[in-house]
Amino acid sequence: LAKTTQPISMDSYEGQEVNITCSHNNIATNDYITWYQQFPSQGPRFIIQGYKTKVTNEVASLFIPADRKSSTLSLPRVSLSDTAVYYCLVVVGGNQGGKLIFGQGTELSVKP
Amino acid sequence: GAVVSQHPSRVICKSGTSVKIECRSLDFQATTMFWYRQFPKKSLMLMATSNEGSKATYEQGVEKDKFLINHASLTLSTLTVTSAHPEDSSFYICSASPPGQGRNTIYFGEGSWLTVV
Numbered sequence: 194l195a196k197t198t199q200p201i202s203m204d205s206y207e208g209q210e211v212n213i214t215c216s217h218n219n220i221a222t223n224d225y226i227t228w229y230q231q232f233p234s235q236g237p238r239f240i241i242q243g244y245k246t247k248v249t250n251e252v253a254s255l256f257i258p259a260d261r262k263s264s265t266l267s268l269p270r271v272s273l274s275d276t277a278v279y280y281c282l283v284v285v286g287g288n289q290g291g292k293l294i295f296g297q298g299t300e301l302s303v304k305p
Numbered sequence: 306g307a308v309v310s311q312h313p314s315r316v317i318c319k320s321g322t323s324v325k326i327e328c329r330s331l332d333f334q335a336t337t338m339f340w341y342r343q344f345p346k347k348s349l350m351l352m353a354t355s356n357e358g359s360k361a362t363y364e365q366g367v368e369k370d371k372f373l374i375n376h377a378s379l380t381l382s383t384l385t386v387t388s389a390h391p392e393d394s395s396f397y398i399c400s401a402s403p404p405g406q407g408r409n410t411i412y413f414g415e416g417s418w419l420t421v422v
Contacts, residue, residue, distance in 0.1 A: 227411070229413075234396065234418065235416060236398045236400075236413035236414050236415050236416045237349070237398075237413045238413070239411070239412070280348065280349070282411075295348045295349050296348070297348050
């Protein structure tokens with residue numbers, strides 16, 4: 194099973210760009226990388242998903258190198274409301290048979 | 306967009322009693338739903354996979370007789386914590402994926418706080 198590793202915590206200031214890297218050395222060919230955001234006492238919320246290279250949406254970018262053994266979530270110009278726990282999720286074994294493995298999560302603290 | 310809803314959001318029960326938590330997919334049918342538990346400051350831990358019309362698949366170390374899962378319809382899965390004890394107090398979260406999108410597109414419920422006193 195692909196294990197994921199993330200930094201436990203990160204600090205940032207409003208307006209800065211934040212990059213959170215996740216390692217997933219054993220990712221399989223059909224697996225996608227998905228990042229979620231979780232606020233206290235709420236279910237995780239989808240941020241972005243990718244397979245390779247770069248994916249960008251209205252809230253974040255996801256960078257995945259060619260070997261796909263890691264991925265970096267990039268949050269441009271963070272605000273106080275971005276303070277949350279961010280989880281890297283690798284879906285193992287393709288769409289129909291895999292288990293869901295969460296990283297330990299990165300607690301991002303954005304300061305004024 | 307796809308929405309998964311849980312009920313209740315918070316529940317307090319006495320030790321030894323059972324409590325049921327519902328997970329509903331509001332605008333899609335889900336043949337498979339997932340149940341997690343989360344302790345404070347910890348990551349989500351997958352407890353079981355709920356399969357519509359068949360038995361749930363439990364992860365290693367999860368007691369199937371204690372955490373009863375029923376997936377009687379394509380939009381509803383229930384988790385019943387039987388003979389609850391204080392150590393069962395936790396945040397329980399469910400998730401589901403719209404048909405055809407498998408586990409690469411997963412929507413989570415709002416979570417349910419269980420406190421056993």
